[in-house]
Amino acid sequence: LALQELSLLCKRDANGVGMLYELLRSHWLQALLKVSCLTAGTVIELLHEAPPSGEVKELRRLLRSPHFKALLSAHDTVAQKDFEPTLPPLPDNIPENEEAMRIVCLVKNNQPLGATIKRHEITGDITVARVIHGGLADRSGLLYAGDKLVEVNGVPVEGLDPEQVINILALSQGTIMFKLIPVSDRPVSNQTTLYVRAMADYWPLQDPAIPCADAGLPFKRGEILQIVDQNDALWWQARKVSDLSACAGLIPSNHLLKRKQREFWWCQPFQPHLCLKSSMCDGLCLPAVCLCPFAAGFRRSMRLCRRKARLQQQSCYSRCPSSCYSALAAPYEEVVRYQRHPTDRHRLIILVGPAGVGVNELRRRLITSNPREFQSATPHTTRVQKSYEMNGREYHYISKETFENMVYSHRMLEYGEYKGYLYGTSIDAVRTVLDAGKICVIDLEPQGIQIARTHELKPYIIFIKPPSIGCMRQTRKNARIITDYYVNMKFKEEDLQEMEESAKKMEAQFGQFFDHVIVNDNLQEASAQLLSAVHRAQDEPQWVPAVWICSDNQP
Numbered sequence: 001l002a003l004q005e006l007s008l009l010c011k012r013d014a015n016g017v018g019m020l021y022e023l024l025r026s027h028w029l030q031a032l033l034k035v036s037c038l039t040a041g042t043v044i045e046l047l048h049e050a051p052p053s054g055e056v057k058e059l060r061r062l063l064r065s066p067h068f069k070a071l072l073s074a075h076d077t078v079a080q081k082d083f084e085p086t087l088p089p090l091p092d093n094i095p096e097n098e099e100a101m102r103i104v105c106l107v108k109n110n111q112p113l114g115a116t117i118k119r120h121e122i123t124g125d126i127t128v129a130r131v132i133h134g135g136l137a138d139r140s141g142l143l144y145a146g147d148k149l150v151e152v153n154g155v156p157v158e159g160l161d162p163e164q165v166i167n168i169l170a171l172s173q174g175t176i177m178f179k180l181i182p183v184s185d186r187p188v189s190n191q192t193t194l195y196v197r198a199m200a201d202y203w204p205l206q207d208p209a210i211p212c213a214d215a216g217l218p219f220k221r222g223e224i225l226q227i228v229d230q231n232d233a234l235w236w237q238a239r240k241v242s243d244l245s246a247c248a249g250l251i252p253s254n255h256l257l258k259r260k261q262r263e264f265w266w267c268q269p270f271q272p273h274l275c276l277k278s279s280m281c282d283g284l285c286l287p288a289v290c291l292c293p294f295a296a297g298f299r300r301s302m303r304l305c306r307r308k309a310r311l312q313q314q315s316c317y318s319r320c321p322s323s324c325y326s327a328l329a330a331p332y333e334e335v336v337r338y339q340r341h342p343t344d345r346h347r348l349i350i351l352v353g354p355a356g357v358g359v360n361e362l363r364r365r366l367i368t369s370n371p372r373e374f375q376s377a378t379p380h381t382t383r384v385q386k387s388y389e390m391n392g393r394e395y396h397y398i399s400k401e402t403f404e405n406m407v408y409s410h411r412m413l414e415y416g417e418y419k420g421y422l423y424g425t426s427i428d429a430v431r432t433v434l435d436a437g438k439i440c441v442i443d444l445e446p447q448g449i450q451i452a453r454t455h456e457l458k459p460y461i462i463f464i465k466p467p468s469i470g471c472m473r474q475t476r477k478n479a480r481i482i483t484d485y486y487v488n489m490k491f492k493e494e495d496l497q498e499m500e501e502s503a504k505k506m507e508a509q510f511g512q513f514f515d516h517v518i519v520n521d522n523l524q525e526a527s528a529q530l531l532s533a534v535h536r537a538q539d540e541p542q543w544v545p546a547v548w549i550c551s552d553n554q555p
């Protein structure tokens with residue numbers, strides 16, 4: 001309506017003076033100016049006096065609704081300039097060259113200021129070193145990296161140490177006033193936000209090199225971080241994706257974290273593809289025969305062979321401090337959000353866990369729940385086929401030479417030797433299941449994870465974790481552990497302890513690769529959790545390594 005009136009006025013009066021006069025006298029403009037000065041309460045009062053038409057009633061109802069009231073109350077606060085706390089007046093002694101000086105007043109609350117300062121080695125100037133994204137200083141939009149501090153709360157900073165300046169800030173109450181010379185050429189940030197998976201743990205409070213420990217962001221391996229600032233070669237700024245509303249924190253840059261790891265991690269990097277030599281005696285019980293069509297991958301000899309792989313790996317665990325791992329190569333792994341297209345192949349599901357935790361029990365239950373949807377990969381072996389077995393069902397029976405060729409051409413996800421025969425799970429066997437449109441579910445020693453992590457298989461890795469020992473004593477009363485000598489042996493106290501220990505080591509060494517963790521306390525609940533995790537992995541967006549998606553250079 002207002003626009004229509006305006007265009008009419010324009011047509012009537014070419015030189016504009018009359019138009020302006022009429023415009024200022026117009027009812028609609030006067031009403032508009034009046035309303036913008038009124039508080040919400042007054043509007044509602046005015047409506048009471050108005051004749052009770054349908055529109056008035058509706059407006060009254062709208063104005064009384066809680067969200068509208070909140071909006072109007074915010075408007076009223078601003079309209080009445082009802083700010084708190086009241087900022088002090090600007091100082092009288094503003095210098096002559098005030099153009100070059102900026103006075104910044106910030107109200108102190110429980111939050112940290114969100115900026116760090118440093119002293120220039122030669123000039124001794126104290127400058128803002130960095131402003132933390134999302135922090136108080138950043139949100140004020142008044143402080144920038146490179147601004148030179150002249151005064152803090154009226155105290156000249158010339159000649160002071162950064163620590164003394166911080167002391168002044170720490171002691172000040174209410175408001176903080178900075179007098180500063182703005183940085184002449186503020187860097188234009190053209191950085192894109194990057195998402196990474198942390199491949200190591202980081203505790204800023206234990207890092208003597210961090211410029212400000214309180215501004216550090218602690219993180220654990222496997223956590224996804226959003227990197228918002230990489231301007232500094234050594235200290236980046238990041239948030240956790242689990243808490244994007246928080247203000248960013250400092251993390252060591254890729255280069256710095258690698259350097260730290262080189263300093264602290266003296267052990268040999270982990271070698272993922274070990275060939276395991278058996279030193280155990282023969283003459284054990286035969287595996288129980290199971291003719292169900294999805295028996296592949298549950299064979300006892302295969303499991304015992306894998307168990308030995310684990311035992312051999314123990315020697316590496318005992319040599320290493322907490323974090324012996326090849327994260328030395330890449331402390332952060334760039335990740336992207338990936339959602340499988342319904343027509344794409346399914347993601348490989350890998351279950352990892354310490355011996356006896358229930359990996360096979362859970363896998364078996366999952367496959368039995370819907371064999372048309374889930375299937376295991378049939379392992380390969382060099383042992384002789386038994387009369388009741390069928391090639392490709394229990395195992396693929398191949399010669400030692402063929403097996404070794406598969407190993408050399410990196411076609412085995414994991415393999416080992418047991419009782420003089422080779423056993424292994426091949427990438428081809430996984431591919432066969434995936435090509436049939438099924439979800440392939442395998443269990444793997446964690447050492448095989450690195451080989452399985454390819455853009456083709458896009459594995460989703462689930463760690464099956466034991467509950468507390470007390471809990472296992474209760475739940476594992478009827479459980480049976482597979483050993484070399486006994487088929488059905490009850491769990492002993494040492495077995496439970498070993499399971500707990502082994503789970504801790506697996507988490508410490510490989511936790512960064514686990515997409516999901518299930519505590520196998522109650523079997524039914526754990527099975528239900530597994531089923532929903534597997535469906536989520538296929539149908540919902542997940543963080544995956546960026547190279548899987550931008551995969552031109554991927555094997």
Ligand SMILES: Nc1ncnc2c1ncn2[C@@H]1O[C@H](COP(=O)(O)OP(=O)(O)OP(=O)(O)O)[C@@H](O)[C@H]1O
Pocket residue numbers: 303307353354355356357358359360361362475476478479480481482520521522523526
């Ligand atoms: N939550 C549970 N409560 C009770 N018993 C369980 C639970 N999970 C597994 N079990 C039982 O524990 C025993 C060991 O489980 P399972 O054979 O699946 O272990 P595993 O992790 O596959 O070990 P391995 O690596 O030796 O094959 C089985 O008897 C199984 O039924």
